[in-house]
Amino acid sequence: MKKGTRVAIQGIKASFHEEAAFKFFGRDIQTIECNSFKQTCESLEKGNADFVIMAIENSIAGSLLPNYTLIREYNFAVVGEVYLAIQLNLMALPGVKFEDIKFATSHPIALRQCVDFFYDYPNIQVIEGSDTAACAKKIRDEQLTDTVAIANSLAAELYGLNIIERRIESNKKNYTRFLILKSDKTEELTEINKASICFQVGNHVGALSKVLNIFAEQQVNLTKIQSMPVLGRRNEYYFYVDMEWKDMEKYDKAIRQALKYTVNFNIMGEYQKNDKV
Template sequence: MTDLLECRKEIDVIDKEILRLFEKRMKVCEDVAEYKIHTGKKVLDQKREQDKIEVLKESAHGEFNELGAQELFQQIMAISRKRQYQLLTKNGVENDTKDYEMVDALPMTGVNVVFQGVEGAYSYAAMRAYFSDAVNSYHVKTFRDAMEEVASGKADYAVLPIENSTEGIVTDIYDLLTEYQLYIVGEQGVKVEHVLLGIPETSLDEIKTVYSHPQALAQCKKYLESHPDWKIVKTENTAGAAKKVHEEMNRSQAAIASRAAGELYGLSVMAENICYNDQNVTRFIIVSAHPVYEKSAAKVSVCFELPHESGTLYNMLSHFIYNGLSMTKIESRPITGKKWEYRFFVDFEGNLEEPAVKNALRGLEAEANRMRVLGNYGQQEEQ
């Protein structure tokens, strides 16, 4: 019978030898990095790595060991690249963040701010919470319109909803962020407290039609299901629904919106606490045409596209893990014109001035088909 203790002793000896050879390899890797620093040669040489792995696989014995050798050396090579990225950063070699400018604080007075919807909408509340009263604000009809206002220079900032704690991401915003060369410079959370609004002195028995934005309707689904006879009609925003009920003065109509929208349009609260999640919060982003970030910024947002190959997402995420960066969110969106291929969006904690962030971004930029830093920003307190 095999002696387990002896087997473990032998493994310990082998592991020490593997560690010695690994460190020897990493020392040579540092010499390679020095060469690339002086010549400008890229860290990743995809063909060289693929050719080398094929040779090593052929030298292994048996199908299991062939696959094991492939995975082992893929990881060793990935670690070697990460060390080279560190040395490039340490030696001041610029990467994709060179165009970003750090500022003590964003300009917040006398600026033009656009939001989607109308006064009384949650976007309006987010704008009021983030900016001082010393701004010129105005509204537009669609998210795209808001992006266009910033891209054209008519507005300095746009306030846009990107995520709700109940219903998830606002997909249109993610798609627009990749279409427009704009940057996230701030964020604002707003607690969403939907109420049912109607003409004053109207009873619930009189209601036949309820208007609101699709996300608000979804967030109040359970309440609406308790009134199966009501007709549900989608609108572009919650405040717009309240405005419609006010303008038409039809006692059979009601809107799901904020209490503030009801006060603005002279409507009465017919029912409150109608959202099934009492921790219902929407996160809004502040978008600018200028790649700036505050010195105190603590979150980075990036998006990247990957080769359609096994293990590529794992390799990308390892850049965050290896540099000790905490990811706070990951989402994917299909890439138009490329069937079953996806663009990934990642939020992680950090500042563009930090070496760990620079290392991770350098790796992403080198190994993704396409990578873009969407912004570096801080987090305001919820309203």
């Protein structure tokens, strides 16, 4: 990866998106902060970023459905994936003790993932914020001595906060999968063993089953299938499918056969499997 690669992230520095970007690309990158997932896509489309890193599913909260639509509509190439363990810590300004805390703030999903912890402390008022890292930054900027943020250790490090309690998330096996997006598919990867595809099938008995069986017959393993309604079309759906294989020739054969039974077939990306959390 060339020095200073620009990666658009949703959120600010030290957010989970930046942590995931560091895990995939290494620390020697320039992160482009964006307020929304749509803004990350616009940043890539306008050439202000080289890549987008985009959360696509969480093991507790499920799939981020609008993001599938963004990838399809902008026609970006999926060139990689990274899984990140979501570890949530309670952090405050140096010197603040646990008994000083009156408020806890974080992203709504992060707060939901820590309900067991806060059940034991009903005196702490929970306040929703826009972003985990932004909540940590606000404590630093406004010197809030009665407030804690729930965020990753990267945020504590960047904004000079002390971690009071580590790993307060209820489920210790919580992870998020992120996709790496590029504006084109020019980069050739040496080892390709995973793909993300999108297609539609006719609205008749066995239409989807026929396509899925083609992949099964060629020993292509479907790791995820997600349906999304086609906007304004009743009983019409896009199917987003992730698949893995050991034999590239069998994958190619399955794709050729599947094309005969689908419409709007799109290989969103072929890349290297990277599912270590």
